[in-house]
Amino acid sequence: MRIGRLLIEERPVPPLWIRFVIPIVSVLLGLFLGSFLIMFAKVDPLKAYYYLFYGAWGNKYFITETLVKMSPLLFTGLAVDVAFTAKFWNIGMEGQLYVGALASVWVGLTFTTLPSWLIIPLALVVAFLAGATWALLAGFLKYRLRANEVVTTIMMNYVMILLVSSIVHGPWRDPRTFWPSSPIVTRSAFLPILIKGTRFHLGVVIALVTAVVVYIILWKTTWGYSIRAVGANPKGANYAGINVVRTIVLTTMISGGVAGLAGFDQALGIQHQLIENISPGYGFMGVAVGLLSRLHPIGTIISAVFFASLITGSEMMQRATGVPVGLTYALQGIVLIVLLATMSLEKYRLRLLKGSEKGGGIKDGTL
């Protein structure tokens, strides 16, 4: 498309700097649009955002709270990174989180004689396997039976959440508590608090380590190569000799497993028991977290921190200005939509046509 001497042309591959700029632009634009909602609440947006920021980063305790909220988001974001790289649209992280929590609490209630250094890794592995298996079901449904994985994984979320609810109301119900919940897990299964006086627990560190591990897997190993190849071009991957089915199985298991770790994190790091609403939607938010970081595991850390800040900051924002906490969820949605819109713009660029270039050669780094 040409406007005078300005050419808006397609480019097949966006340069690297754009991949950083786009998320930042989306966040800023999203915050800008969100300010209209804040004004609707008759509050000064700058004031509201100030408290939002303060509530997330204002003092040592707030910072730890933000990081504590970051860990489940990081896990689910990483799950999205892995699955979406292979173009397997796993939206089932919420359910995988629940089953991971379920599995962790089971370990915490059953293996009461084990010391911390045994029971915690055990719970981690079991939670991972639980999430992996649950996700594998959706993978099987897609690749053997051609069932759309978005719909199936979302349905599976409802099923697992209800299942956990029935367990918490039923066989695991602790009769002593008012709200339905399971008994508290054995003390040795509590994820140790790393900073006294806060809720900053081992899970946060495990999440960061997991991000590095996922990064290494995706970009430094042969597994990762297969996953990326299958996501980019399954036909080409098959022709080159990659076992596509095995790769998909691998992907769904890693993705589901990591999402299961989000449940492990919440169950043994925060709640120490199984409750009905153990997750306020961390699984779904993981989609936004993963996408904002363009599916890059290390970027997902930053993205998770950002979304966590929105959540922790919003409580302070509500207390100070009256803007309801729910606004953060609206903000998340707005940022995501803006992100999608701006992501597609990276395919275009502006170029000024010089006089000599009319009908001459093209020098623009492409061939």
Add this chain to the structure above:
Amino acid sequence: MELAVEMKGITKIFPGVIACDGVDFSLRKGEIHSLLGENGAGKTTLMNILYGLYKPESGSIFLNGKEVYLRSPRDAISFGIGMVHQHFTLVLPLTVVENIVMGTKYGSLNLVAGKIKELADRYGLNVDPWAYIWQLSMGERQRVEILKALYRDVDVLILDEPTTVLTFQETEELFSVLKKMKSEGKSVIFISHKLNEVMEISDRITVLRDGKVINTVNKADTSQKELAKMMVGREVVFRLQRPEVRIGGVVLELKDVSCLNDKGMVALKGVSFDIREGEIFGIAGVAGNGQSELAEVITGLRPLTGGSIRLLGEDLVGRTPREIREVGVSHVPEDRMDVGLILDMTVKENFVSDRFYKPPVSRSGFLNYSYMNELAKDLIQQYGIKTPGVDAVTRILSGGNLQKIVLARELSSNPRLIVAAQPTQGLDVGTTEYIRRLLLEEKSKGAAILLISEDLEEVLSLSDRIAVMYEGEIMGILDYDRANKDIELVGLMMAGAERLG
């Protein structure tokens, strides 16, 4: 004489490529005008601009003397310009009538069917209006495409490489339809790269090369040889030096191989042949007679329904593509973009897609990037691949460079057998010659090569032995001398009219 169409100074640029460079083209009323050129010359692009599909960067279009701005095919059609593309734009699950009438206002489908019958009779385009497109043959589908245009009262009909999917008989029928159209006062633009057809059907011929017009001539004033020279820009060297190579033992052995195609119909029927060390075994035939399936069946991309395939004595049937590669088979696929490469990965990653899982590219599961970088740099230099770097995303490279990456990878594994399907399709002359030389080099090294190509010239000049395929069967196998002396026999076998032994 009035000009039905005049295009002046048309320039069209795609990212990284100038498809049309200041092209002037004119079409007289009632003439059949051929646009001649190799793949990538700009013929289709130019006509897509005339049909309103693309907007040129600069230039103007005049129809019957008046300047027009075509924003979409809708505009073009309203001005009486119709186009039949190389790949049919038909909707398979719908009927002929629905396909013809889509996008127009109509009363009842029955009325439309009546009008279609009338047009069909007038021009000799017989087809059942109520048939579903998926039921029709390629020739019949093309008739539907032409009827689509005629139904919309076009005066100018553009045909893009119409004969690639037709049999000999169907081509003759098409030509008589075009002559009838001419007698009814319609004008035709015939895009082709086939010299003999162009010489048969045209009144005037415009030759394009690299996006520029070389010349526009009257048929009477030129010859095939002249046109070839204009198309290619120099004396066409039809023959490459074939090296003297000692043919060794049997490498690949096919016995009675059968398989189905994607639609579940029989693609190969009891195919048997063998290929020896140092031999180039060519498969000639019109596209769609089982050649694609043959390549897939040997490389493990398609299951067999019967027969056996052995490589150096080892059974290949039921093996995975990776296992088949491991025993020494390389595959240059006919679809380099969607199969041969993973375009969204980097160049260096594409060089190792067949071996990334084993040393030296990786060790204990971890990729060795420094080795990959070295290998990529070596191959880029060795094969003269133009790329901004080893980390460039493969998608941005041109067709010739993409194919070079495929070849670099497939040939660097020292294969015993190379399956090369349409290796030079859509590539410029320079790259084409380079690739043919590479194949001959591999032959000298003792590799067995299965060369599948629609380019008969290519098959005839490179192969030691040539098999002709027709409807999934081998009609006959000829050696180099006999095939080149008796081209008519080859043509007859390709058309299914003759069988050997």
Add this chain to the structure above:
Amino acid sequence: MGHFDLTFFVGLITTAIRLATPILFAAVGEIFAERSGVLNLGIEGTMLMGAFVGFVTAFGSGSLWLGVGAAALVGAMMGLLMAFLTVTLRTRQEISGIAINLFSAGLTFALFRLIFGTRSVPPHIKAFGIIRVWGLADIPVVGPILFQHYALTYIAIALVPIAYYVIFKTSWGLKVRVVGENPVAGDTAGINVYAVRYACVIIGGTLAAIGGSFLSLAQFNMFLDQISNGRGFIAIAVTIFGNWQPVRALWGALLFGGADALQLRLQAIGFKIPYQFFLMIPYVLTIVALAGLSKRVRAPAALIVPYKRGER
């Protein structure tokens, strides 16, 4: 087993038809969208927005039909947004749909609290009443099943033959089908692929939102967070195994309405099974249906594939 008598089944089927209404609206709308080649996963969020906007408008204006109208308008806008993202910007359709759902969930959550604050008694309205067709409603068995329904339910059912006619018997419907099977063919035949897809996605959004308004204005008389509760996705599943045909989608919607109705009734009867398992029924049914039927249906060939003219 005195529970399962005729009254039970009549009540079950009647309730099934009622509960199927929102799914039917969304599914018929989605058929338009998907027939044109766009998978709109955002109808879940659109239903939610429809329920919210419908409720707020009805609450504020006192008119239920104004609420439905407002919902339709918002649904059209959401459809427009989805069309913009997927048709013009060519974002991955799966992702834009999910984004719209997250956006709708967040927005309705926030706006509901902004508008109503926190109250001990949730705000509610006087919901739609059931229309009893004079004379016919009293016929035993058939009467309640066919002639005692909400106005919106009758409208939803009427949409089925209308949709069928439009898609399969009109020239515009032909355009839709062409665009969904082979947009290149449509484009070269002079059909405006973008316009057709925009129209279909907007129709889909409008109908989904109207279905959502049924939830807050008829089925319940209030708005609750996540009131749509997955119905949008169930509607998508219905579209799939209804083989993208309105009449088959009707049966699919009834099946799910039935599952919903069944779980309500079984709970009421008081089986010893925890209520959560009843609530699971529609979701499990969706999974089973997709697992069993996805291979036997044929999607429009261009579904999910973004269209760009000039793609070589």
